[in-house]
Amino acid sequence: MDTEAVIFDLDGVLVHTDKYHYLAWKQLSDELGIYFDEEINRRLRGVSREQSLEIILENYNGKPFSDDEKKKMANKKNDIYRKYLSEMTPSDVKDEVRDTLHVLKERGYHIAVGSSSKNTGFILEKTDLLNEFEVVSDGTMITRTKPDPEVFLLASKLLSIAPSKCLVVEDADAGIDAGVAGGMKTAAYGEAVKSGKADYILDHFPDLLNICQ
Ligand code: B16
Ligand code: MG
16 A cells, blocks of 8 residues: 555544543533433534534524524533643553654654644644644634545645545544545544444554554
């Protein structure tokens, strides 16, 4: 496989902020009296904050909310989420993740982040990951969220490496679909393993080193 670059999803791959997303959405849903559980939370993986709110509101049967009200709700969720993020430290990144990134770079691979999150910069800074990546493509730079390939295509463009030479590592089905739509190879990690849609499966993060020799 002539892979030259690896594009990493952030939440659920490099760090596990998915639990904070869950707690923040749960708090907002409880305050609004809307049913929310882990199963619904799984559908929020990889999709934007605004789309996540729309998914949560599928269980709301009251008077429709205005765009302004929805914006306030999304902001409120983000404030709760960022309080959790502000407690993060470099120890929130497993040693096996840092070690794998270093070996990939030693082997000559270019590495990038491709995340839907508008909090990507903040998370990378808190966990001391910012300087590990050649390129960061995130939710602040795109107009269409995964499963649209925009965030990964932008990473490929910023790296100046053709999509066919990029491998996307993802924990979300929406992210695997985005990688496929972008003409990239895909490796599933965590939740995304179950659907069997990816080219490769990572039972453990360092398994990546068997794919990228
Ligand atoms: P924010 P990823 C995604 O990150 C999360 O998986 C998803 O649950 C979240 O809604 C999305 O970021 C937007 O995050 O509210 O911080 O902008 O998996 O693409 O790294
Ligand atoms: Mg993810």
